[in-house]
Amino acid sequence: MPSNAFLGVFAKSPIKPIEEHIKIVHKASSTLVPFFNHVFKSEWTEAETLRLEIRNLEREADVLKREVRLHLPRGLFMPVERTDLLELITQQDKIANKAKDIAGRVVGREMVIPQPIQNDFIAYLERCVDATKQASKAINEFDELLETGFRGREVTLVESMLEKLDSIEQDTDEMQIKIRQELRAIEGELNPVDVMFLYKIIEWVGELADIAERVGSRLELMLAR
């Protein structure tokens, strides 16, 4: 029992930690852009440094995720469902995990991205990072959503952000198709094992945008209460 019982009625808000978390996971995914620029030039030491940075960000995110989970006991009365919040942070966390996996796999095999597809690849990656950025923007409106009681103008604003997120994700789908076709055109000249791993990396990068879109969907579900 806190020193004053009435004030114990107010529980710690999970919103700030969730907003912090999405910022960190977005940072992890956006670090992939300078990472791949080093990979293109086969600068493996620099790439390794950035891989470690991404790994550290992923660990920071895990700490925050745990904190949020610990402070969400049952029996809290909130404007959104507790399970929705827990699901949201789980999804958000997957972005950092995926970024870490991508960097790890590329450095581990010292993967070379074939010169012909490099430009399209970096554009594709940047578009996927745009998706995580948009997700971060939307989640950071959580505070404002609470201010307005989850109704009215703010909801309309967030919904338009989520629509934009959807369209970014659609862009990345198209770009992924294009890259795969380009790779297919030149795969005969490349080591088959390397090619399979390349396809995997292309898939994983696409998943960054997919997960970001799922984060947006979770937020949309919460608004729909």
Added chain:
Amino acid sequence: MDIIANYGSMLILIAAAVGFFMAYGIGANDVANAMGTSVGSKALTIKQAIIIAMIFEFAGAYLAGGEVTSTIRKGIIDAAPFADIPELMVLGMISALFAAGSWLLLASLLGWPVSTTHSIIGAIIGFALVAVGSEAIQWGKVAGIVGSWVVTPAISGFIAYLIFMSAQKLIFDTDSPLQNAKRYVPIYMGLAGFVMSLVTIKKGLKHIGINLGAVEGYALAIGIAVVVGIIGKIAINRLKMDPKADKQMQFNNVEKVFAILMVLTACCMAFAHGSNDVANAIGPLAAVVNIVEHNGEIAKKAALAWWILPLGGIGIVVGLAVLGKKVIKTIGEGITHLTPSRGFAAELAAASTVVIASGTGLPISTTQTLVGAVLGVGMARGIAALNMGVIRNIVVSWVITLPVGAALAIVIFYILRTAFGV
């Protein structure tokens, strides 16, 4: 009968001392409820909160506390069965004060939430049952009071919901929240001033000998409302706004405007609390004084002695000045996300409900009313997270307090009877 003649002054002194002790406990215990939301949302510093509480708790107790004091003095127990044994009524009231006061002290030491109102009423019913029997208790009135304990949190919750929704519609959910905030907040302030003044004028002042006619009363209330609104407007215009504070919605600046409103509602809450809870300390004292000064005659229609309300008021003020600071200090990180716009809705609703209850002479629990109001805002999806477990504990402790208060009062009553040989 002879006890009253022989020990009359001593009995009054004992009752006054215990009453003061009880008021002290009320001040120390409850001040955090009244001022906690204001300090937690950073609308006030601890020092400012204490000063405001001191001024307005006393004002509320003195200007508006008379009606509830009357209820506790003569509204719960029927005087008739005590006609031949007025000394038992005197001893009983003193026991009730002792019992409620000690329960309050114990609970504060252990950190349990206890309603001072429930304690004193339980204690009074306790000794009356033992002294005379159940015919001494005006069960109809008691049922009404207990009913109000259930109803008032619901009412304040509903009012809080409405106030919050109105703020959303008028200010938050608009194209220019900041401008609308500057426009409408003075109106909210005027409204708060109006409700507080009107109830005080119509119901409270007559107990301190000021009688105003109906028209004058309304006029004064409206006058005060306008003055308050104007002061609010001036204070808002002096605020330094950070134009780049938020990208689109300017909510941080809006909250600054609401912080001014919260200062006012904190005053209202302190006032309301003083008006309703002072009776818990001095109601029984008033009964004792009444009987002793009429030499054992329990007169139904007697006025309050002039020094009783001030005594209670001072007791509350001393209590909150001495102990309240410590209690408020521990609030600190407790309320992380309570913004002034939520705090104001809850406090204004609670303060209005309490002050209206004081006006109708109903002794209610201010904490309960506040919790109801906070839940009302939570229902409107306005608050990030509320601990239902804590609320459940609060409700449980309220239910327990009635029988515990009664039991303690009975024990002390028997002790006093033996001591005075009655």
